Amino acid sequence: MASLEPPAAVTPPSSKPNLLPLPSPTIITPSAAALAAVAPTTSSSSPATLSVATPLPTPSDAELVHIPSYSRWFSLDGISECEIRCLPEFFDSRSPSRNPRAYKYIRDSIIKQFRRNPSSKITFTEVRKTLAADVISIRRVFDFLDAWGLINYSPAALSKPLKWEEKDSKTSQHAADSPAGPSSDSTPPVRETTKWLCGSCKSVCSIACFASDKCDLTLCARCFVRGNYRVGLSSSDFRRVEISDEMKTDWTEKETMQLLEAVMHYGDDWKKVAQHVGGRSEKDCITHFIKLPMGEKLAGSAEFGSGINKLNQMKDDNSSNSSSSGKRLCLSPLADASNPIMAQAAFLSALAGTAVAEAAAQAAVTAVSKVGHGEANAHFRSLHGVQGLQNASITSNGSNKLKSSEEARSGVNTMPEEKVNVEEELRTVAMVQMKHIQEKIIHFEEIDSQIDKEWKQMEQMRDILFYDQLNLLKHERSIRKTGQQAAEGTRAG
């Protein structure tokens, strides 16, 4: 069990959840004594020097230790609410060995051990070998610290070579010393500098993140959509941070050309496209294709006419939302957009078909073009079919550049109304479509029932025919018989 006081002192262990930091000398000395280099300096200094961002007091390395922004509450001096929440078994006095003091001892030892060598990952087994406590408690604390990025946060992938691995490979006596210090890695390779962890569901964000500067929270797209953020925040406090796979592996021009060729040839068959491009998965191809600037994408497609260049300009202005891909139903491009309304709208417009969507777009955009707000255009561009947008958005873009400031102001006011209008029109579009489908269904049902009736009639007629045939045969036979009898009768008589 952990003990942080020298044997003579009689400080009662506090097991209340709101733990005030223990007086300074008792915290630092015993655990620091284990690290011989640190003992003399820290025993006299105040706890403030052991705060997070300051470099380690060891003479050899003054490395900065990185921790993620959502773990800023952490400090070595005391126990914060977050820890109490996540590891309640240490604070509810159910088991005598699990109390706040023991927790603090384990936590501080793990962190100190990690910080002695922050460039390499520390494993649970290393930690548990050096701590006098039961291994399950150690594991829980270790997992907690790991999840919150307080240890093993963005260090190099290399870990210390293991004792028995070294023994096999080397023959020299220095094999026994190797676990004490890593020999190989000096500077961690900068492969993943930003590893975003969602604050609520603790998963790694891959596609896009939402970061809130207001209270330093990072959420993955899923949690943001579900509204898994705290009460004080609203969706407007978050800004979108893109973390696309392309950052890791950029698409070369050659690959892009191959992609476009393949799309032209194979259209929607992404399997073949992926094969053609070579070295890219289907998903990669699709995402990259969507993110291509509009002009390139439409270069091969004959439907879209002259406004390509202008669209290209506007597309460059608007980087975040990509436009819908018109007829490609299987590729709902905004399906992964974080805004569920946008996803719905894209899906519906794809379903409705270009003609209907165009009509709706024209109606909506003409209403908007009076105001001519740039951002509204950005939304509509992505919502509706491309054809309708060309004309309207060109004009509105032009007028926007002329009277930007006034319209900006008025645009802000009418923005929500326009949104509502657009939504209503989409709703009517959807309703119409549904009615259409319903009528078709009814029609088919009628045809079905008619066919059934006719089939039954046919069967009846067949039966009648069968009976007629039977009767005929019977008659024939009986007549023949009588005829024979008669013939015999006349011969005999």
Place this chain on the structure above:
Amino acid sequence: MKPLPSTSSKTPVKFRMPTSENLVPIRLDIEVGGQRFKDAFTWNISDPDSEVSVFAKRTQKDLKLPLAFATQIAQSIQTQQTEFRSYKGQEMLTGEKIVPIKLDLRVNRTLIKDQFLWDLNNFDSDPEEFSKTFCNDLGIEDPEVGPAVAFAIREQLYEIAIQSVATARESRNAKKGRRGEYSSISRSTGAALDLMKLFSNRYSGVRKRKEWDVFEPMVDMLSNEEVEKWRDLEEA
């Protein structure tokens, strides 16, 4: 220090580790395909059994051992756990029992030899606390020594606890008088001393001079060759 409990009679008590928490010492010695894995740690018996497999997997992954180790480790832990649990509910005798605990272990390069007296009756005792103070006072730098010392103490206490269960059973079956109890206890736990006997010679609590060497801790640092020698000795 923590106050001693007032009951110092020979009333039987339910089996448990004579320490403040019921932590079990677990020792692993697994050999799979030519690779030997030795380990020793303390385990909290009140933790759910799902932790066993999780821990085994973790250890196997961290140390990059072949997969077969994970199942073996889990099995070994579970057998030792059930063994401990089988003693649960049985009674063991306690009393004024001061036992000498001997430390004789090698951890990496540190060699430790020590002997001290431990009060079995004190159920608030804490081997971890002891080992921490031990390492601090002796200036041991290797952080792995602490847990090893605590483990050694715990193991010995566990042994003694098991023995006392056996003696409790014996004495109950034998149904002898008080004298019988005394003799059986002192027979099985040979080195157990009685406080009265210890202090009967003098009227002070100070130890005899010639016993000082025995009870002094000795810590030695080994060189690499000696480490190899010791390793071979232990494995043989």
